Amino acid sequence: MSRSRGTAAVNVSEAAPMFAALGDATRLKLLGRLSVDGPLSITRLSEGTKVTRQAIARHLYVLGDAGLLRHARRGREQVWSLDLKRLEKARQYVDQVAAQWDAAAERLRAYVEDR
Amino acid sequence: MTAHTETTHDKASTDRIEKRVVLQAPRSRVWRAIANVEEFGAWFNARFEGEFTEGATVRGRITQPGYEHIELELQLVRIEPERYFAYRWHPGAIDPGVDYSAEPTTLVEFTLEDVDAGTAVTIVESGFDKIPLTRRAEAFRLNDRGWDAESKNLERYVA
Numbered sequence: 267m268s269r270s271r272g273t274a275a276v277n278v279s280e281a282a283p284m285f286a287a288l289g290d291a292t293r294l295k296l297l298g299r300l301s302v303d304g305p306l307s308i309t310r311l312s313e314g315t316k317v318t319r320q321a322i323a324r325h326l327y328v329l330g331d332a333g334l335l336r337h338a339r340r341g342r343e344q345v346w347s348l349d350l351k352r353l354e355k356a357r358q359y360v361d362q363v364a365a366q367w368d369a370a371a372e373r374l375r376a377y378v379e380d381r
Numbered sequence: 382m383t384a385h386t387e388t389t390h391d392k393a394s395t396d397r398i399e400k401r402v403v404l405q406a407p408r409s410r411v412w413r414a415i416a417n418v419e420e421f422g423a424w425f426n427a428r429f430e431g432e433f434t435e436g437a438t439v440r441g442r443i444t445q446p447g448y449e450h451i452e453l454e455l456q457l458v459r460i461e462p463e464r465y466f467a468y469r470w471h472p473g474a475i476d477p478g479v480d481y482s483a484e485p486t487t488l489v490e491f492t493l494e495d496v497d498a499g500t501a502v503t504i505v506e507s508g509f510d511k512i513p514l515t516r517r518a519e520a521f522r523l524n525d526r527g528w529d530a531e532s533k534n535l536e537r538y539v540a
Binding site for chain 1: 395396397398400402404405406410411414415420423424425426472502504506509517
């Protein structure tokens with residue numbers, strides 16, 4: 267918070283676990299896979315990887331708890347898909363920095379134009 | 382105050398923001414407000430020790446009431462008089478108990494050019510993708526908390 271902020275107030279008290287959830291290579295891969303081919307089951311997601319089904323499931327639940335994924339039951343299997351609305355919040359950090367620069371630029375304007 | 386600020390950060394990118402603002406003042410005036418350490422502090426709301434010279438590391442502190450505990454450290458990368466000013470820093474380095482020195486920095490660049498109405502300033506900050514996600518979340522959360530006090534402060538400036 268080294269800069270003042272602008273006008274785009276955001277309410278993101280739940281953002282922290284989301285960023286933590288994203289800070290893992292396997293989870294990022296899972297997200298990437300689901301964004302292209304989802305919804306997918308755990309079985310499908312573990313195909314062709316060296317990661318065990320259990321580990322995949324654990325990662326999926328971390329992403330789910332962070333609000334990045336949703337799951338639904340399809341027959342005997344659980345299928346996972348992206349929760350796009352929540353994912354959008356990942357971009358809000360830069361939006362906030364941009365708002366801070368808006369405010370700083372306006373203060374610079376006031377400083378050089380008004381004297 | 383007729384000119385406007387444009388923010389053009391790519392919606393798909395989380396790494397970079399770019400802002401261009403046209404100020405109704407001569408380029409020499411705008412340059413001084415950016416490249417002179419006291420003048421920079423005056424609008425940025427910070428007080429620094431030392432001078433802005435290429436290669437220097439300049440430390441400072443936010444002067445805004447309620448945020449005086451926040452320390453800043455600017456590593457001056459390149460200074461081309463009246464045209465380009467660039468430094469690196471730790472964005473959101475807001476916890477005095479944390480040593481941020483080993484963490485990646487972002488690059489902040491000011492580019493000045495003459496336009497009919499005065500001086501165009503382009504501000505680019507880049508490198509956010511290298512900042513640990515946990516840090517970004519932390520800065521984000523704390524920023525959000527300080528929102529109300531700060532918007533009031535801003536109103537005083539722009540009113």
